Amino acid sequence: MTGGAPSPDALVRALTDADGVPYRRRVDGGQRLESSGRQIGALLDLAEPPERWLDYVHSADREDVRAAVERAGSETTTETYRIRTDGGRTRWVRDRFARHDDDRIEGILFEVTQEIAHRESLERDAELLDDIFQHVPIHVYIKDEEARHQYVSDHIDFPEDLIGKRDIDVGFTEPESGRRAYEDDMRVIETDETILDQEEEYPAVGECDLTSKVPIYDEDGETMGLLGATRRITERKRAKAELERKTERLERFVDIVSHDIRNPLSVARGYTELIEEPDAEPEYVEQVEQSIHRANAILDDVLALSRQGSAEIDPERLGLSTAAETAWSHVETAEATLSLPDEDLTFRADRSQLARALENLFKNAVEHGPTSPDSQAQQDAVEHGPTSPDSQAQQDAVEHGPTSPDSQAQQDAVEHGDETVTITVERLDDGFAVEDDGPGIPPEERERVFEQQYTTAETGTGFGLAIVEQVIDAHGWEIDLSASSSGGARFEITGVDVVGSGDD
Template sequence: MNELPDTIQVLHVDDEPDFADMTATFLEREDERFVIETATSASAGAAQLEQNRFDCVISDYDMPSQNGIEFLKSVREQYPELPFILFTGKGSEEVASDAISAGVTDYLQKEGGTDQYTVLANRITNAVEHQRTREHVERSEQRLREIVDSLPHLLYVLDENGNYLLVNEALAAFHDSTVEDIEGSNIAEVLDGSAAAQFQQFIGETLETGTTKRAPEVEVSDPDGETHVFEPRLQPYEFGDVDDRAVLGIAADVTERKTYERRLATLNETTPELMAAETRTEVAEIGVEAAADVLGLEANGIHLYDEQSGLVPVAQTDAGHDLVGDPPTFTGEDSIAWRVYEQGEPLAIEDVHDHPDIHNPNSPVRSELILPLGEAGVLIASSPTAATFDDEDSVLVEILASNITAALEQVERTAEIRAREAELERQNERLEEFASVVSHDLRNPLQVAQGRLELLKEDCETEQVAPIERALDRMDVLIEDILTLAREGVRVNEMEDVALGEVCDACWQHVETGEATLEITTDKTIQADRSRLQQLIENLVRNAVEHGGDATTVTVGDLDSGFYIADDGRGIPADERESVFDAGYSTADDGTGFGLSIVKQVADAHGWTIRLTESETGGARFEITGTEQA
């Protein structure tokens, strides 16, 4: 059969060949879409139907061997929807009644004249177009049903009374039922009371607003009693020719996602506990309990690296001990755990008995999940069942392993910090002792020498007095700088907002600057220990004036992350700039060499960085960066 939509294939069965041919001629003239095939008996017509596909059958009633009604019944057995028109010259109410009972599409009596062919053509056209429309609708409904049933989510149409007008296979399968059984039932017959009441409320709200509604999560139990969490979404829907108001809904099963989110949230709650642990063993014990309680990895343990022994077992759950007994210490002897530790990549083994590097061939362990803990060790989860661990387990345990690693690293850092603090405390004690010695054993003789010098000046006039006085003054400054270095060290006291310009003005007043000039081009406010910052600025100003002379101009300006202090003096050679902050370094004959060392210590105490470079005028420029702006 030609299946083009503008072609109508017709089979005309009549025991009078001439009449059948004439009918075909008139029909083809009435509608050029008609293609007429003829048969002179019911059996010949049946044979034609088996060989070709037709859009419509026209049959006479009074034929030998098998009449039109009998032929119609045989056609209906194989082609129940095929349009069939009984076109007969022997008509009666009885024949018409029998034809209708047998499923005839139309009934038409033969008459004289040619108008009957126009009527017949119209009847054929109407019957075929009606059938084609119905087939198109059925195909569309079938495609829609296939699409609906292919959806993984639960899809349904409910009328305003909560009756299911349409459901898909996913919904029926969830309830361990069939589409046919659920369609036509009420939500109260399918869902428990709470869920049914919620859905009835959602239906009312959706129809009332006339808009799509994303409903709150609903808990629904499956036939096994397991609770699932669904996220429903409903919208008003026109369901075919049904006048009742209805909603189209789709519900996604988010149970696994919600379970994952809960486990992840609980896992994150263990992070503060891990980070608060003070020892590696304490971290390991918290880690194995979290893996068991939160992730369900009941049999697990943590091995931490020891330089002398290898990967030593530190913590293990009771279930882990029941499964593997006392865990071994892993070394580099081709063990799986050691390889994971060295390579730093997690490994999931579906069946350890199939692995060439199994540690114990007689072990009851079948599947394992091994995760590195940085350079600290490994976490091992075990199961007596093969292929136990899924992707979700792997993701969550990797998060836990990351948290355990961070906690172990913090323990190490804390231990190092405490060791450094203890060493600094010992150094401070020694420095304090040194400062006391300097203060007592040097200042006392110095004060005696200064007193005697005053007496000498009263008793006689000599040119030797001035050099002695200058030497004693220099010793006094030197002792003061040494005491500052020893007592202040790298400590800062309370930090506060300090206006840089104001503190520079104050420092300028405290330093002997002669005819030198101060230019402040910053209005920045920074966080600093005011007294230590003054110490830094005074020493830099004093250094600029002492080396540049009374005509020096000192400039204080902004940097992106700090400030600078520059002068227009003779500067410092590039090959000496790395040494200027060393204690004792000085280019002045009467300098102590401690001023810039103190500046460096003040900067370090604040966490700042100081760098010496050349100013625009060729002088020295000290750049202090890393300050925190208030």
């Protein structure tokens, strides 16, 4: 068999795969080698074995090796350290030796550079994993093939309580949740299925998580467990639900505006056409103005309702009588009267929000004032008049007729009969009440009055009481609708932050 001498690298590989290289070297001085093979020379990139072993030991490890050799006895000692090759490369060796006599040791050298590199890599990975598990802002975990927790991040409280346990062994708030989680674990481990971004809800505590689980494998490709990550998304879910609610409300408002505002604009357009006729009545201009005012009222209420949900509450100390009088001054009250409590109430509320609520309560009472039987018959005739094409203009004139002083008095008679409505503001122990002496609201209708677009008045927008309810809810108060002593409507607002005389 012919061929060249093996290369140093080939000899190193052979040394790595072999049982090691025996040697004998002295204890003193530079630990001169007395017996060794060519493999040690190859280990140091030398054609021949070195003369002094310590000359090739890494300078940082040299004293440790010298001390270990001097301490050596008849029992085998193992030292792992670095050597420097003739070409300046660093290699790791494991040196197993024992004292032969006072001056010599005998041992075997193993080249373990790859082993050390692999171990260091594993140590770095372990340190990185520990760092991740300590600082990752979500719940991360590793489970074995039986779905028992092996590693758990510090994101949750008491992660050590989970080590060695399956989810069915952990005291979940909801046992069913633990069972489902364990079944998911075993499905991932047994079938290599991956679970990504699975929502898990816990109704008992009002929380929601998003979980992902993937199988992990050993060096032979066998499934050895799973890696999981769970993060809490409760706030994100709530924000999403709130966004969907606002979007739905916006779409509803668009529908409301496009539908409801069309009626007064159609009336205005009809009277505009009539104005162009030679025999046009001067009152037609007033009807156009009223229709535009009606359209503006709808827009104002829709915008107020849309902004109410996101409005910030800035409570301050307010007096009930002053707040009621201010709100009353902003309402078209016709012949209605306002009665204030004998003893004022001081409480904390948002000034502008309270004003809007009171204004809408007052508007509701005025718009739904008392009607006599005679005027009701006249109103029914107005509401259900002829609808033939020839009579349509006449019907429009009746429904939306002029508002001169004489016609206004007739209109007031239709809406309120011969009576005028009285609105009373009353102090309660923990709030206040607003009631009127109008026709009231039937019990079967009281649940619906706070719905948007609900109204029984021709001039109502259907948003007033919905705005009132939102203001009450925003303050954390309660509102209750019942009948007043005179048969009218009574709104009681309770849970108010009443301020005593000694309070700031």
